[in-house]
Amino acid sequence: MYPSNFRYHRAESFEQACDMLATLGPDARPIAGGQTLIPMMKLRLLKPSDLVDLRGIAGAEDICESADTIEIGALARHQDIGKSEIATHYPILKDCALGIADVQVRNMGTIGGSLAEADPSSCWPALLVALDARVQCVSRDGVREQTVCELLTDAYTPNLDSAELIARIMIDRAALSGFGSFVAFKRAAPAYPTASCALMVSYHDDKVRSARMGFGCLGLTPSTLDVSEQLAGQKVTPALVQEAADIAAAFVEPFSDNKGSEPYKRSLLKGLVKRAFDNVEHRRKGEAIAETHFYYG
């Protein structure tokens, strides 16, 4: 219940935070929302010697867009991203942000924290790989950019040096053209999903022009699949959706665990792909959708 003791520091910039982390040594950790870090510390799975609090960094929470890009500061909280005007314009962002955990966690948890954990079951990674998003990373050596796919090389292992921090997330607006939805199945609100699926479809009239999917909880890292070739030029019919669902279920590499067996998860994904296409078609027709996150009962 009680974490082991640590020294607490506040950073006023990402550069200062990197300096502090490098100086304090390998047992120092950054803290953003703390919604995964603190539970792990309470269970003593993690015993950092020092915590560097990032939440005082000015300008690190902004959500803005330019002509080509949407930029989100790493310290932006899930609830704020979900309620932003940008998320209203691009509902797939809203689906993802407002489906994470529960409202209390969303009020503190950050998108940067979610990415840096590289948890196979997190929601933002599953969406951001489908959107081919990029991250700006800051260290004492300077600033570098990498794709989210490059960042998430393995489960719980982000491609970050020990004193390197994610500062910003960038999404090309072109990746959000068309209609999209992010859906997930969860056993309960605070739990990680059992499976999640992001779907972006662009149309030519009422026929598919391109389609791309992202998958969470179904492998060591999130994965993405472009199914434009298989679906292009066709209307969205139950047969087409079934084809996409079958392709998706064969593509992912889920593990059997306490959330479900591997065949169960593949089967679950097929159901989620269908719901995602359902939502996308409703949105294309300008109709409201009922729900994106599904639970037992």
Add this chain to the structure above:
Amino acid sequence: MDSQTRIAVAIEINGRVIRDEIEPRMLLVEFIREHARLTGTHVGCDTSYCGACTLLLDGRAVKSCTLFAVQADGAKVITVEGLECAEKLHPLQTAFAKNHALQCGFCTPGFLMSAIHLLSENPDPDDAAIRKGLGGNTCRCTGYVNIIAAVKDAAEQMRSLRS
């Protein structure tokens, strides 16, 4: 490890600023219960799951067991003790009593604070919105039905109080 390192914090709780020097590892819920002596906020689990520790931090519902008190330095906190006004119960509290939305009552403070946050953002929620807004709170006694009815009842009372 220097376990004597303490940090000075000043946290406003229900309108009163509480100052103290604390270990950085002290959770906000412990600060509230032990240092501010406000035991309405409860600890119900070990895994940040149950929401019995929910309170408002700068207007947002958060789980106070998943926050260090040092992170709340300078912030405004409202706990369940802050709901009543001049010895009169908040409409949510009255609705919970009237609708039998509690049995053992252990989860109730957390539900009240989450419901306050929900109704501040959505004054007229339907059942689905209430379920979603209260998804971070667990009750082992009631089966949730009366809790949802109480929130709906309170929402109506609060809307008519405003008009």
